[in-house]
Amino acid sequence: MPFSDPATQHGQKHEAQLPPVHHFGWQALEHALTQILLAAEGSTAPHPVVLLRVDLLRSTIPDAGTDWPMVSTLADHALNLLLAALPAGTGSFSPFATQLALVVTPQTDDATVESVLENIVATAETCLTGGLDIDGIPFSFDALIGAAAFPADGNSARSLITAANAALFAAQFKGISSRTATAGKTRQYTAHIQTDHALRRAILHEDLQLEFLPIMESTSELIIGFEARPLWVPPENIENTLPIPVSMSHAARLGLIEPLNIWTLKNACFQALTWSQPLGVSVSISPIWLGQERLSETLRGLLAESGLPAQRLQLELSERHYFSAPEIARKELARVRAMGVRLAMDKFGTGYSSLERLKHYPFDQVKLDSTFTHNILEDWRAQALLRSILHLVSSLDMRCCATGVETQEQFAFLAVNGCHEIQGKVAGPSIETC
Numbered sequence: 066m067p068f069s070d071p072a073t074q075h076g077q078k079h080e081a082q083l084p085p086v087h088h089f090g091w092q093a094l095e096h097a098l099t100q101i102l103l104a105a106e107g108s109t110a111p112h113p114v115v116l117l118r119v120d121l122l123r124s125t126i127p128d129a130g131t132d133w134p135m136v137s138t139l140a141d142h143a144l145n146l147l148l149a150a151l152p153a154g155t156g157s158f159s160p161f162a163t164q165l166a167l168v169v170t171p172q173t174d175d176a177t178v179e180s181v182l183e184n185i186v187a188t189a190e191t192c193l194t195g196g197l198d199i200d201g202i203p204f205s206f207d208a209l210i211g212a213a214a215f216p217a218d219g220n221s222a223r224s225l226i227t228a229a230n231a232a233l234f235a236a237q238f239k240g241i242s243s244r245t246a247t248a249g250k251t252r253q254y255t256a257h258i259q260t261d262h263a264l265r266r267a268i269l270h271e272d273l274q275l276e277f278l279p280i281m282e283s284t285s286e287l288i289i290g291f292e293a294r295p296l297w298v299p300p301e302n303i304e305n306t307l308p309i310p311v312s313m314s315h316a317a318r319l320g321l322i323e324p325l326n327i328w329t330l331k332n333a334c335f336q337a338l339t340w341s342q343p344l345g346v347s348v349s350i351s352p353i354w355l356g357q358e359r360l361s362e363t364l365r366g367l368l369a370e371s372g373l374p375a376q377r378l379q380l381e382l383s384e385r386h387y388f389s390a391p392e393i394a395r396k397e398l399a400r401v402r403a404m405g406v407r408l409a410m411d412k413f414g415t416g417y418s419s420l421e422r423l424k425h426y427p428f429d430q431v432k433l434d435s436t437f438t439h440n441i442l443e444d445w446r447a448q449a450l451l452r453s454i455l456h457l458v459s460s461l462d463m464r465c466c467a468t469g470v471e472t473q474e475q476f477a478f479l480a481v482n483g484c485h486e487i488q489g490k491v492a493g494p495s496i497e498t499c
Contacts, residue, residue, distance in 0.1 A: 091226070094158040094166050098222035101156075101168060102215055113178045114215040115185050116225050117167040118233040119143070119193070121208050136162050139197070139204060146192040151185065166229075182214045186243050209236040213246035227251060260299055261319060264311070267297045268321045268328070274308050274497055275332055280347065280466065281492035283480040290345030292381070292488065293333035295325060296497065308497070313351055313383070322351040327363065334371035334378065336498055347379040349411060355382075355394035361401050368404070375405035381432060383411045388422070395425055402427045409466070414454070423461060431458045435469025435489070442474055455483045 098116065105114050121143055144157055144165060156168040167189075171181055193206040211233025219225030228246035231254030236244040244250065267273055277291035296308035316325045330348050337346040354360040368375055380401065388394045402408055409430035410422060414437060423431070433454065441447045458465040467479050470489035479487060 089159045091160055094160065094168075095222045095226060097156055097158075098168055098225065101170065102220075102222055102225070105170070105215065112170065112172070113181055113217070114225070115169040115171065115182055116213050116215075116229040117147075117165075117169060117185065117189055118211040118229045119147070119165040119167065119189065119208055120210075120233060120237065121163045121165070121206065139163075139206075140165065142197050143193060143206060143208070146195075147189055150188050150192050166226075178214050178217050182212055182245055186210055186212050186245060190242055208242070209233060210243035211236055211246070212243065218246040218251070227255065230254060256301075260301075261315075263300045264297060264315060265319055265321060268311075268316060268319075268325050271328055273297050273311065273325075273328060275329070275336060276308075276310070277336075277346075277496045277498070278488055279492045279495070280345070281487050283476070283484055283487060288344065288493065289486070290347060290379070291337075291496070292347040292349070293329060293336070294349070294495075295329045313349065317351055317353065322353055323359075326350045326354070327367070330364070330367050331371065334367060334373040337373055337377060338371065343374075343377060345377050345379060345407075346373075347381055347409065349381040349383065352382050352388045352394065355388055355397050356390040358393060358397050360397055361404065364401060364406065365404065368406075376407075379407040379409055379430070381409045381411040388426075391425065395427075398426050402429075423457075423463075428463060430464045430466060430486075433465065433467045433484075438467050438469050438475055438479070438489075439471070441478055442472075448478070451479070452482050455479075459483055 098114075101114055105112060121140060140159065140163060147165070147167060148155055148157060151167065151169050152171045154170055158166040158168075160166055169185055171185065189210050189212075190208075193208040193210075195206065197204055211229050211231070213219060213225055213228035213232055215225050218228035228251050231251040232244040232246040234254045234257065235250045236242065274296040276294045276296050278294060279288045280290040280292060281287065282289045295311040297311050298306055298308050311325060313322065313325075316322045326348075330350070333346050333348050337344070350360070354363075364380075368378070382388075398408060407429040408427060409432050410426075410428045411432045412434040413431045415434045422428070431454075433451075437447065437451060437454075441451055455465055464485040465483070466486035466488060467484050468488045470476050470479065470487040470491045473491060476487055476491045
């Protein structure tokens with residue numbers, strides 16, 4: 066890929082030309098950036114090298130997972146706009162389908178690195194304020210930009226990439242269009258990556274624990290089951306070894322939701338067999354399984370291996386997560402239900418199309434998110450809403466479980482209005498197992 070040498074072009078007028086080669090992957094970026102930084106260090110006229118990281122955002126591309134021609138068209142259009150506006154010789158890379166990395170070697174004259182960086186970021190933002198039509202459908206860019214400069218933010222290709230990624234991560238976290246690198250952002254991003262690596266190791270090496278949250282029946286006030294939740298010890302907790310719940314969304318982002326769910330299911334089933342009473346055990350799983358039609362077969366094998374009766378197991382699927390391929394998901398849940406395993410819709414009312422899911426999927430139970438219960442004694446609207454939900458659930462011949470019940474007064478309100486089960490402080494403390 067031909068990168069222009071700023072030392073030989075100083076004082077010359079550039080023609081706007083697009084580099085003929087566009088590279089893919091982090092390795093290509095790191096290799097090319099290493100060569101550029103070596104040239105910059107050895108130049109008689111020192112100049113900065115700016116790395117731009119651009120996230121075109123899936124929120125602007127509804128079918129990014131399947132409509133790759135549309136994704137490619139949008140990315141190509143954004144790239145051409147950027148290359149036409151940025152200094153000649155800018156190199157382009159695609160770490161991911163909807164993300165770009167641009168290496169800019171600007172002519173600085175007497176300008177400071179900070180002002181050069183600000184100007185480049187402003188130019189990139191201006192380029193991506195418009196949009197385009199794809200097959201007659203208008204799309205507007207909603208890009209995020211992270212920027213870092215050599216040598217101020219990194220003195221090697223890898224450290225500069227880390228700094229630019231940290232700036233992009235900060236922009237994503239803050240929900241603003243662009244960020245430039247700082248030492249603080251880089252430290253935070255590095256800690257974030259270290260946490261990712263640590264969780265990946267914990268899941269793959271099964272270095273996890275289980276926490277069992279008691280479920281109490283409202284009428285008898287007896288414990289009728291437990292919800293199993295995986296725990297791990299993140300790097301920052303190593304010294305005091307305090308485990309915390311594993312985030313399902315975090316595991317899904319790492320591509321490890323299936324091994325996490327399988328470990329949790331397997332160990333929860335075996336643990337339930339050691340209890341003195343045949344109580345129920347509930348496990349939260351990701352709806353990702355449903356579209357791949359592996360859940361029922363995996364579950365059948367785990368139940369056969371552990372020997373736990375299917376009737377003692379309940380699967381919880383969060384309503385906050387999207388159910389891909391609804392018809393396939395419905396059939397897969399029907400297979401699970403036919404085995405005798407109960408199904409619960411978790412975090413009801415906080416995500417996607419609650420009522421539609423109640424209609425189309427064979428759920429046995431609805432679990433109310435704690436946001437519905439924490440202020441029911443003070444908010445008459447919350448009381449009216451809860452009464453309506455409880456009536457709806459009962460009319461559909463389902464059971465209802467309220468989570469986050471912290472006081473006896475909250476419990477009394479829920480019990481009087483027909484809530485079958487509760488979880489929270491009132492039900493008792495959780496139990497941890499190795």
